[in-house]
Amino acid sequence: MLIMYYYYYIGALNFYKINSMKKTKLLFTGLIALLGFNSIAQEVDRCGTNVYMEERMQNEEYARQHNEIQARFIENLDLQKSSRRNEETLIIPVAVHFPTGSESNRDCLVELAEKQMEILNNDFNGTNADISNWDNVEDNYPNSSTGSANVRFVLATENHPNLDPDLEEGDPAVTIGYNFGNGGDSDTNWAGYLNFLVKPINAGLLGYSPLGGNPLQGDAIVMNTFAFGDNTVGCGQFTSSAPFNLGRTVTHELGHHFNLAHIWGNQGGCSNDDGISDTPSASSATYGCPSVVNQCGSINMTMNFMDYSNDACMYMFSEGQTDVMRSYIETVLSYYEEDKIDPQVIEDIKNENNVSVNEFSSELAFDLYPNPAADHLYIKMNNEIISENITVQMFDITGKMVFELGVNGKVEEIVNTSSLKNGMYFVKVFAGDKYYADKVMISK
Numbered sequence: 001m002l003i004m005y006y007y008y009y010i011g012a013l014n015f016y017k018i019n020s021m022k023k024t025k026l027l028f029t030g031l032i033a034l035l036g037f038n039s040i041a042q043e044v045d046r047c048g049t050n051v052y053m054e055e056r057m058q059n060e061e062y063a064r065q066h067n068e069i070q071a072r073f074i075e076n077l078d079l080q081k082s083s084r085r086n087e088e089t090l091i092i093p094v095a096v097h098f099p100t101g102s103e104s105n106r107d108c109l110v111e112l113a114e115k116q117m118e119i120l121n122n123d124f125n126g127t128n129a130d131i132s133n134w135d136n137v138e139d140n141y142p143n144s145s146t147g148s149a150n151v152r153f154v155l156a157t158e159n160h161p162n163l164d165p166d167l168e169e170g171d172p173a174v175t176i177g178y179n180f181g182n183g184g185d186s187d188t189n190w191a192g193y194l195n196f197l198v199k200p201i202n203a204g205l206l207g208y209s210p211l212g213g214n215p216l217q218g219d220a221i222v223m224n225t226f227a228f229g230d231n232t233v234g235c236g237q238f239t240s241s242a243p244f245n246l247g248r249t250v251t252h253e254l255g256h257h258f259n260l261a262h263i264w265g266n267q268g269g270c271s272n273d274d275g276i277s278d279t280p281s282a283s284s285a286t287y288g289c290p291s292v293v294n295q296c297g298s299i300n301m302t303m304n305f306m307d308y309s310n311d312a313c314m315y316m317f318s319e320g321q322t323d324v325m326r327s328y329i330e331t332v333l334s335y336y337e338e339d340k341i342d343p344q345v346i347e348d349i350k351n352e353n354n355v356s357v358n359e360f361s362s363e364l365a366f367d368l369y370p371n372p373a374a375d376h377l378y379i380k381m382n383n384e385i386i387s388e389n390i391t392v393q394m395f396d397i398t399g400k401m402v403f404e405l406g407v408n409g410k411v412e413e414i415v416n417t418s419s420l421k422n423g424m425y426f427v428k429v430f431a432g433d434k435y436y437a438d439k440v441m442i443s444k
Contacts, residue, residue, distance in 0.1 A: 046308045047256070049208045066210075070259075094154060096109075101176040115232060125151065126317070127424035129422040129443040144278040152349050155173055157173065163175070163189055193336070194221075205225040206223070207222055212258075219257070221253045223249065226238075227249040228250060260325060268283055276321055279321065281321065284366045285308040287309065303316055338362065352395070365381065365382050372440070391404065397427070425439070
């Protein structure tokens with residue numbers, strides 16, 4: 001896999017370097033013409049990363065830093081293990097920018113940003129509810145499995161740059177009306193963050209990102225106003241539109257940011273490849289919600305986040321892809337500034353990682369059922385702690401506590417989960433000087 005990815009990357013670099021700005025415009029026109037969808041999608045190019053990266057590589061200093069990062073990434077990838085389950089959770093501070101937004105909509109825009117972080121945390125860690133669909137198709141991909149990058153995206157709340165007068169210390173890093181990068185797509189004032197820039201772009205383009213983002217440059221994942229967040233939160237012009245209304249376009253672009261190519265290898269044709277050994281070769285992108293697509297002597301992985309399927313029909317990264325992303329994040333991790341995140345949030349996330357189900361499976365003092373749960377969750381205490389004064393806490397995947405209650409020796413507690421959103425949650429039970437942990441999926 002390393003050799004394949006290396007040659008893909010070197011070829012891409014040469015492609016970036018030898019093309020002129022004139023050819024960039026021709027390429028963009030060609031992409032718009034080639035990428036046809038049905039209905040709304042006929043006018044939409046899902047991703048503009050190739051063209052954008054070609055333009056960025058015209059800058060010698062940017063290209064130099066990019067090449068240095070890629071060289072370290074290739075070394076790091078060779079050292080990575082295939083399994084990520086027992087590794088430390090990587091924590092990344094996030095800022096979201098709405099340069100054309102209205103301050104009167106701040107509460108709504110913050111909620112929209114939080115919703116997108118929830119989607120990303122589920123998608124990148126393999127805890128999204130629809131990943132269970134893999135069970136129905138995995139026999140078509142005997143050499144593949146779903147993966148988890150074990151990463152947590154957290155809206156920063158500390159040490160904000162003094163650039164948005166309405167962004168107060170302690171508030172989530174969401175700027176509204178701030179002219180990010182003077183109209184560009186990177187801003188060194190926001191170096192050290194993972195930046196999402198949500199603004200009107202070409203009407204036929206959903207989003208784009210550098211192929212390997214540089215936190216030192218303040219690089220941003222750029223999203224059109226109708227492709228950020230999902231259909232549960234809408235804020236005027238920042239309202240997602242079907243079939244791109246589940247936040248998966250952002251997942252796709254963030255995959256590019258962490259060095260993933262398209263599933264068909266960007267240039268297309270069965271002789272090209274994305275450099276990932278456990279994603280079947282494909283000759284072109286897939287649109288809509290297909291059942292089975294056969295190309296290149298195998299079945300296309302149309303449900304992969306790096307294809308072009310509709311949001312509702314993509315739900316997984318392969319283990320090889322999460323290996324690449326994990327390696328890239330580790331390569332640039334020191335460029336992200338941890339002091340942008342509340343230290344208590346960091347501690348809580350690390351504690352979650354240290355109390356995995358595997359670690360406590362031999363001494364669990366309570367049972368959760370049903371799992372997955374919908375509107376109600378039952379917590380049954382075992383004899384080991386039944387006489388203790390017990391506190392139960394539940395956290396979502398961002399580390400936010402969603403409820404806390406005192407059980408005080410009850411054998412069973414029923415928790416109303418009807419108001420919780422779909423996704424993975426962590427349950428902690430504190431009894432005396434010990435605490436126990438388990439995970440539960442909410443799926444409605």
